[in-house]
Amino acid sequence: MEQSGTSTRLADAVQGLTSELVSALRSGGPFGLAGSVPGAGGPEAADKLTLAAVRVVGADAVLPNVLRHTPPEPDDLAVFSGAVHAYPPPADASPTSTWSHWAMNRTLLRLRGTPDAARPGTPGHNGSSGHSFGHSSGHDTEPRAAWLDGASWQSLTHQLAVLAPLAVPGGDCAVTRVARGRPADVARGFVRAVRRRDWLQAAGAGRWLALLDGVPDTLGLENGLAFVAQMGSADPRVLLQVEAARLMRTGAPV
Amino acid sequence: MTSTRLIHTVGTGALEWLHAHRDGFRLEQDVDPEVGFLERFKPVGELALICKVLFREGVAGSRQAQLARQLLDHAWRDTLDGGRMLVRGQRIEPLSPIPFEVYLPFKELGYSHPEAEEAFRLNQRLESFHAFELPPTRRLGLSAFQRRFGLPARPPESEVIGRTWLGRTPEPWTVEGHIAYDITHAVFHLTDWGENPDGIPAPLADYLATWLPVWLDDWLDLERWDLLGELLVVDACLPRPTLDERAWEGFAAAQAPDGAMPAVRTMPEGTPEELFDLVYHPTLVAAFASVLATSRALTQLAHAPA
Structure with missing residues (x-):
């Protein structure tokens, strides 16, 4: 039962985050990843549920920043980075899972302005x-x-x-x-x-x-x-x- | 690549079934006027069209050719009473294009009934015949038949094609069953039932080559064999047929051991007459698709590097 409850909470969190992203893309207004996951623990928002929801949404969790070339707030970057590092793909991960993680990592490097990420x-x-x-x-x-x-x-x-x-x-x-x-x-x-x-x-x-x-x-x-x-x-x-x-x-x- | 043998076998089985059940091609003399005497003419016309394709493509074995000839003789002599039923049908519904449409392939195969032809010619001099409101794809077919009969096509096919669904090359993701049948029939008419693949204007051939694979995939998975068979005919009418392996294998697997092809999913149940009415069309389509695709496969073979 607990597993089921966790799944539901995660699904709700993913849905909530995705809806926030849709609103941000439509309105062009500011978007903050930290705090966009409903049901998350506190103001820091870097709890387990948040990280899991961000991992599920993948690189799109910062899509407004990516499409507008705007740097994320440090809090948002911390959340995104936390999700990237909390869920490394296992050795036997499917290609889509591996690529999804790679996409997040690449996006993280780019948002941080890491020189490697700027190589054409x-x-x-x-x-x-x-x-x-x-x-x-x-x-x-x-x-x-x-x-x-x-x-x-x-x-x-x-x-x-x-x-x-x-x-x-x-x-x-x-x-x-x-x-x-x-x-x-x-x-x-x-x-x-x-x-x-x-x-x-x-x-x-x-x-x-x-x-x-x-x-x-x-x-x-x-x-x-x-x-x-x-x-x-x-x-x-x-x-x-x-x-x-x-x-x-x-x-x-x- | 799809086995030519598999494609060919679908057609031989279908023709065996049609021949064995040829009595199903029947008219109803005392039909309720609300249903209409002409209601049962369509299968006869389709039979003649497809037997003509079989003779034309020259890929039928001697037994197939013999069965097809016997089927045609039966339909002309017994079902149509040597053409007299066409005249009768025309008298019951003077403005209907159906007797003319049924007659044309028989005429092209050497059968003839002068009195029926006279009625058709008079009919087609009427302004009302041309004003008769028909869906564009059907009108396209009628214009093609007028041309084949030696009459002026009114309106010319080039004028009608732009009014059909296919002619406007709309969004391919909107296609559903009725639209798909409009597409297949537009192709049948444009190519004179596969005889003249060049009859499809290049932009429409490109459109079909791009999107037909999706429709084949879709109706294969839906097990809509009648429509899938017609789409396989369309494939065989294109400049570069794909002879889609998965679609052909699924189509062949759906065929009953006696050669009948169910319209959807599996063979239905019913009295012999009910069964005939339910499966004669997909079985004719199976014969049609098989003959054309076999012919195209052999053409590809002939053009393949040695």
Whole structure:
């Protein structure tokens, strides 16, 4: 019973944090990670529940800072850093889990302004704005994307949707390079997800598509994102992905 | 790559079933006027269209060709009473395009009924025939049939295509069952039922090549075999057919041992007549998809490097 209660509290905390992120992205107003997790212990907010919720949300927990290139408050950075270090991926972690953690670490390095994190990524990709993510230092070697080699378009889209926090401007890495090489396949996956009413997967795929060149025009991505947001509006995780996609498409605050 | 043998076997099984159940292609002489005498003409026309494809593609074995010929003879001689039923149908509903649509493939296969043709020609001189309100995809099919019959297509197909769902290349994620059937039929009409793949304008062929894999995936998983079969026909009509392995394997696995193809999920139950009415269409579609895809697979083989 206690396990179940913990799960529910964590789910509530994740939902609350995600809703705060959606509001911040929509309003453009200030966002503080510390204090955005409902049910957390105290003003410091660096308790276990907070760290767990931030780990679940992943690199997107600081998405307003990332998309607006604004530095987080020291408290927020401490919370984010705490989550990164509290939950290192186990040796047998799945590729998505490993990559999700890597994305958090990369984001942390970038937000701290660590020189390693400012090293330019592969040249030639879009969205480079002087804040490019590079391969970080030796203690955070970029994982391999071999598990995506030869993935069907269905499987590729599913994996990419799970790793939607990697879809940020200038965020070059092995996974984004795979996505860039298969825009039509990701678009197919978006259509598949919408048809199956898997709004979360559709929203994640839509966010990747907002970043990719060569997406077929006939997809109707803009209206597709609006449709996904409308149909999946009960789930803040869906809205977070759609807001991220919209901001990356309009480019306004990026 | 999908086994050509697997694709071919779906068609041979389907044709065996259609031949064994050919009495199911029947008209109802004393039908309730509310239902309409023409209601049961559609299966006969579809049978003729698909047998024509079978002869045209030249991939049928001698037994298949013989079964198809016997089926056609049966439909023309017994079901349509040598064409007299077409005339009767036209007299009951003078403005209906159905007798004309059923007649055309028979005419192209060498059957003929001058009195029926006279009625069609008069019918098509009427302004009302052209003003008759039809959904754009159906109108596209009628224009194609007018052209094939040697009449002016009114309106020309190039004018109608832009009014169909496919012609406007809308958001692919909005496709549902009815729209999907509009797509497949637009392709059938544009290509003269697979005879002329170049009949699909390039932007529409690109659109289909991009999104068809998603629809195949979807209706395969939904086990909607009738629609999946039609989508497999569309694939075979494209400049570069994929002959989607997973879809073909699922489609073949859904076929009953006697060759019948269920419309959805598994074979239904019912009296022989009820059963025929429920599965004749997906079984015809299975024969159609098989013949076209076998033909395309052989073409690919011929063009493959030695």
